[in-house]
């Protein structure tokens with residue numbers, strides 16, 4: 001068995017097998033809308049577990065870390081995602097912090113064992129949650145950036161549900 005240096009998954013093929021699993025997941029998401037809605041947080045979770053490939057710059061790190069912050073602390077609110085993406089346009093003034101060595105106990109292999117959309121969604125969220133919690137040292141970095149992104153955005157907030165406007169201030 002070989003260990004994926006990113007996420008720690010043990011398979012006969014190590015890192016190459018882990019990459020193959022990521023392509024399988026992407027194909028699953030692309031082929032079926034019931035899976036597609038979990039695609040963004042799956043990509044964020046995978047990228048944060050494999051930062052040597054997907055979080056090389058401070059900007060890409062924040063794209064994925066901020067994505068999980070939005071998913072778990074802002075209920076996946078699309079206004080917050082859009083503010084995050086806008087804040088990362090061009091060359092944002094970001095310095096890359098030190099990354100944690102431990103990146104969560106759940107891996108992509110757990111997600112691919114799920115055989116239907118409901119358990120798939122459950123497993124993707126459990127995976128992403130474990131990655132987000134493993135990055136607790138970077139939560140202030142993500143929250144601070146998102147707060148600034150929300151404060152800087154143009155135009156008024158259009159709340160879609162009662163009270164949501166207050167929630168994302």
Ligand SMILES: [Zn+2]
Pocket residue numbers: 004005006007008009015018019049050
């Ligand atoms: Zn891996």
